[in-house]
Structure formats: C-alpha cells, structure tokens
Amino acid sequence: MASFSGIKNTLLAEQVEEQLYEYITKLPLKAGDKLPNEFKLAEMFGVGRSTVREAVKLLVSRNVLETRRGSGTYVKDLVPTDLDPLNLRNVEDKVTLAMNLVDLRLILEPGIAELAAYNATDEEIEHLKDLCDTVEYKIEHDLYYIQDDIDFHTYIARCSKNKVVEQIISILETAVLMFVNLTHRRLRQETIITHRAITKSIAEHDPVGARSAMTMHISYNRAAIKEIYDARNRELENQEQ
Amino acid sequence: MASFSGIKNTLLAEQVEEQLYEYITKLPLKAGDKLPNEFKLAEMFGVGRSTVREAVKLLVSRNVLETRRGSGTYVKDLVPTDLDPLNLRNVEDKVTLAMNLVDLRLILEPGIAELAAYNATDEEIEHLKDLCDTVEYKIEHDLYYIQDDIDFHTYIARCSKNKVVEQIISILETAVLMFVNLTHRRLRQETIITHRAITKSIAEHDPVGARSAMTMHISYNRAAIKEIYDARNRELENQEQ
Structure with missing residues (x-):
C-alpha cells in the first residue's frame, strides 16, 4: 500500500502533469520540440525535480512526451492517447473524417x-439553460x-441518464474539437437559434421537439461541412484531369 | 530509427504478448494470480527470456499484468485498457449497464x-451473407x-463506409461481449430470423427494410434485457420492504 506521503506525491505529480500539459498546448509546442530541462521545469512549477520527473513519466505514458536518453525530453503528440480512444489522430483525410463524424x-x-427531454430534472434544466446562455454570450462577443x-x-447526453451515451458523446465531441473543427465561425446565428430550440424543448419535456431541433442543429453543421467536402473533391478531380 | 533486428524483436514480442494473453484468458487466470517465472514462460513459448520480458512489459502497459519487485508477475485485470475505452469495467451495476448499452x-x-444498405458493395454483401450463415450454423449446433x-x-458498420461508425460499433459490441452478456442462449430463433432479414435488406439495397429489421433485432434484445432489469428491480424493492 502506498504511504500517505506517497499519495500526496502522486497528487502533486498529477497537478504538475496538468500544468505541464497546459504549458505545452498554450505555447504551443509541437511534435519534436524539446522541453526545458528538469531544473528549469522544477523552477517554473515550484516543485522538486523528482516531482517533475514523475509528471514527465505520466505524460510519456499518455504519448504526449518522449525521453531520448542523453538528449532530453521531447513533445511526441499534442493529443494524449486517452483523449483519442478512436485513434483519429492517424486519419489523414480530415475532411472525410469531419463528414463521418457529423453523419x-x-x-x-x-x-x-x-431521451433528455423525457429524463432531465428541474435542476438539470436550469444548468442546461446556463450552458446555452454561455455559448450565446460567447458567440455574440x-x-x-x-x-x-x-x-x-x-450535458444533454448526461440528461439522457444513460451512462454509455454520455461517454460516447464526450468522445465524439472531443474528437470534433481536437481533429476537425471546420464550421467554427460559420454558423453563429444558426447555432444560437437551434441551441435555444433544443434547450426549450428539453425544458418543456417535449421529446419530439427536442429530437427535431437537434436534427436541425446538426443538419446546419452537416450542410456547411458538405460544402467544404464537395469543394475539396472538385479540387481533387481538377488536379487529376 | 529502429534497426531491422529491432523491428523483428518488436514483432516477436507482440506475438508472444498475444500468446501470453491467450494463455491467461483461456486457463483462465484471474486478477491476483501469479504467472509462471520467466524461464518457464520462455520455454512455453519457445523464445528467449528477453522477449518474454518485452511481452510482459507490453501487457503491463495495457493493465493486464503487474510486476511486484522481488516477487514476480501477477494478473491485474483480464480486460486490457485498450479494449475498454469507455472504462466500463468499473461500472458496478451491470444490469443497468446492459440496459444503457441496448438503448x-x-x-x-x-x-x-x-447506411449499409445504401453503400455495401457486391463483395461485401457476399461476406455479410457468410457471416450471417456462420452465426446461424453455430446457434443451431x-x-x-x-x-x-x-x-x-x-461488418455492417464497415459497410456503412463511415470509419467513425465502425470504431464506435466495435467498442460497443466488445463492451457487450466483455461486460454484459445477458441474452445469450435466450434469443436463438429471433436472432436467426432478424439477422437474415437484415442481411436480405442490405443485399437488396433496401435501406428502410434494413433499418426496420435492425430495429426489430435490437428490440428483441431490449425486451429480454428489460425483463431481467425489471425482475432485478422488483427484488431490490422487496429487500427494502
């Protein structure tokens, strides 16, 4: 069994792991870039070198870093393995991937x-409204x-009260964020209007309304991605001729 | 870059990893069981000790084995992390999990x-028929x-020509196999009939038929799981009274 101080060190290493990952993604460093040495990192995060070493090990196990003997620590991949359970990082054709994801x-x-319209509690509905407002505010500003x-x-997936649904949606949405994000800045008004319609239907426990509002929302996204997809394919055809 | 012999050793270690995993699951060993020592394993698989060590390391990284210093190698978990991307091993209530999965x-x-009915090629249809026949034969025998x-x-997911769909279905089906398998031996005739109907509709490129046959197939499963779920809940209620 780990001693109490063992547990404390693990938690600290995990915190430093998080800070180190943030440091890498915010700069951002890219695959192949070298990290500052242990002394520097220990100073940056205000911890001991052994904690830094532990944090680096954790990021090595998640495929973010690699240590090259006698040379130092390097960035291997910005997406940790555990955030890419579908292994989408290796898909070369990101436009087709975007189509596949939206389909x-x-x-x-x-x-x-x-399901969310059937099962959401009053408390969850309030929180969903807040999330809807936040997106709207950020789009408008x-x-x-x-x-x-x-x-x-x-959160809508969570309201469905189906744990597997929640996990699958979290995987898919993260994939959209990490690997394909083609419609950002294109569907601002459509997003505001359809998000509101989805939220209203769930709040009113109107399952058919929720289903159709969500269909509309994703259809807007699909149409935008399809335009990009078609344009890309036309370009490829022209190159072949 | 790895030398050619480096690559060869990696491939060999991966083969031994597979054999070792098969050895563990077929016996089966369970969590906490001790593995034979390196010499013995090397003999069993007809490879050198360094290859065994490499294979053990691979299974440690997948959470199947753990090495305890000075004591030996032990089974940690029969399900490798990479076969459980939704982390379902930790769900305690397997009956609710089965309901969530089938929903x-x-x-x-x-x-x-x-989608499969739209997109399956002639070759894929032939293969799907074979798979359908195999299930039927095995059920009948x-x-x-x-x-x-x-x-x-x-394979139906593969016929959809959507790579993300293929991966998600593979995850869900593996989860059903590994964690909940409540309807095995209950729906033999229903499985034969609905699998046939699904295969026929896809072969005829009849999307509406394929959709409704699949709905019927999974509905049979859901009804069987719902019975178990309801019986379990009645039992829990009785215990509380």
Whole structure:
C-alpha cells in the first residue's frame, strides 16, 4: 500500500502533469520540440525535480512526451492517447473524417435529445439553460466558445441518464474539437437559434421537439461541412484531369 | 530509427504478448494470480527470456499484468485498457449497464444498417451473407457464437463506409461481449430470423427494410434485457420492504 506521503506525491505529480500539459498546448509546442530541462521545469512549477520527473513519466505514458536518453525530453503528440480512444489522430483525410463524424452525430444526437427531454430534472434544466446562455454570450462577443459548445452537448447526453451515451458523446465531441473543427465561425446565428430550440424543448419535456431541433442543429453543421467536402473533391478531380 | 533486428524483436514480442494473453484468458487466470517465472514462460513459448520480458512489459502497459519487485508477475485485470475505452469495467451495476448499452444500440444501429444498405458493395454483401450463415450454423449446433455475432454487427458498420461508425460499433459490441452478456442462449430463433432479414435488406439495397429489421433485432434484445432489469428491480424493492 502506498504511504500517505506517497499519495500526496502522486497528487502533486498529477497537478504538475496538468500544468505541464497546459504549458505545452498554450505555447504551443509541437511534435519534436524539446522541453526545458528538469531544473528549469522544477523552477517554473515550484516543485522538486523528482516531482517533475514523475509528471514527465505520466505524460510519456499518455504519448504526449518522449525521453531520448542523453538528449532530453521531447513533445511526441499534442493529443494524449486517452483523449483519442478512436485513434483519429492517424486519419489523414480530415475532411472525410469531419463528414463521418457529423453523419454519426446526426444518427445519434436527435435520439439522445429525445431521451433528455423525457429524463432531465428541474435542476438539470436550469444548468442546461446556463450552458446555452454561455455559448450565446460567447458567440455574440466573438469569444472562443468551442469548449462551451462541447459542454452543452455533453450535458444533454448526461440528461439522457444513460451512462454509455454520455461517454460516447464526450468522445465524439472531443474528437470534433481536437481533429476537425471546420464550421467554427460559420454558423453563429444558426447555432444560437437551434441551441435555444433544443434547450426549450428539453425544458418543456417535449421529446419530439427536442429530437427535431437537434436534427436541425446538426443538419446546419452537416450542410456547411458538405460544402467544404464537395469543394475539396472538385479540387481533387481538377488536379487529376 | 529502429534497426531491422529491432523491428523483428518488436514483432516477436507482440506475438508472444498475444500468446501470453491467450494463455491467461483461456486457463483462465484471474486478477491476483501469479504467472509462471520467466524461464518457464520462455520455454512455453519457445523464445528467449528477453522477449518474454518485452511481452510482459507490453501487457503491463495495457493493465493486464503487474510486476511486484522481488516477487514476480501477477494478473491485474483480464480486460486490457485498450479494449475498454469507455472504462466500463468499473461500472458496478451491470444490469443497468446492459440496459444503457441496448438503448444506445437501438438509437444507433438502425441508422447504420440503413447506411449499409445504401453503400455495401457486391463483395461485401457476399461476406455479410457468410457471416450471417456462420452465426446461424453455430446457434443451431449449440456452439459459442458471440464473437461471430459481434463480427456480423461490426461488418455492417464497415459497410456503412463511415470509419467513425465502425470504431464506435466495435467498442460497443466488445463492451457487450466483455461486460454484459445477458441474452445469450435466450434469443436463438429471433436472432436467426432478424439477422437474415437484415442481411436480405442490405443485399437488396433496401435501406428502410434494413433499418426496420435492425430495429426489430435490437428490440428483441431490449425486451429480454428489460425483463431481467425489471425482475432485478422488483427484488431490490422487496429487500427494502
């Protein structure tokens, strides 16, 4: 069994792991970039070198860092393995991936919105309204709202009261954020209007309304992605001729 | 870059990893059981000790084995982390998990069968018929057919030509196999009839037929799971009184 101080060190290492990951993604460093040495990192995060070493090990196990003997620590991949359970980082054709993802969302999310309309509690409805307002505010003030958008959809999945649904949606939305994000800044008004319609239907426990509002919301996204997809394919055809 | 012999050793270690995992699951060993020592394993698999060590490391990284210093190698968990991306091993209430999984399948798979009916090639249709026949044969001869059932559903997902769909279905079907398998031996005739109907509709490129046959198939499963779920809940209620 780990001693109490063992547990404390683990928690500290995990905190430093998080800070270190944030440091990498915010700069951002890219694959192949070298990290500052242990002394420097220990100073930056105000911890001992052994904690830094532990944090680096954790990020190595998540495929974010690699240590090269005698040379130092390097960034290997910005997406940790555990945030990419579908292994989408290796898909080369990101436009087709975006189409595949939105098609799957179109199959899944209307049914989930329907379940949410049946099952959401009063408290959950209040929280969903807050999330809807946040996205709206950020869109109107031209702020980065993608993470809030993901939170909105993931929370609807939570309202479905189906744990597997919640996990699958979280995986899909994270994939959209990490690997394809083609419609950002394109569907601002459509997002506001359809998010509101989804929220209203769930709040009124109107399953058919929730299903159709969600269908509409994702259809807007699909149409925008389809335009990009078609344009790309026309370009490829022209190159071949 | 790895040298050629480096690559060869990696491949060999991966083969031994597979054999070792099979050895563990077939006996089966359970969490906490001790593995034979390195010498013995090397002899069993006809490889060197360094290859065994490499294979053990791979299974440690997948959470199947753990090495305790000075004591030996022990089984930690029979399900490798990479086969449990939804982290369902930790769900205690397996009956509710089964309901959640079948509800999600009911939302997803009819839409996927529809896509498969649009997109399956002639070659894929032939293969799907073979898979359907295999399940039927095994059911009629009272053989273990769960893996073949999974293959059937995963192949339909592949026919959809949507890579994300394929991965998600593979995750869900594996979860059904690994964590909840409540309807095995209950729905033999229903499985044969509905699998046939799904296969026929996809072969005829009849999307509406494929959707409704899949809905019927999963509905049979849901009804059987619901019976178990209701009986369990009645029992819990009685205990509380």
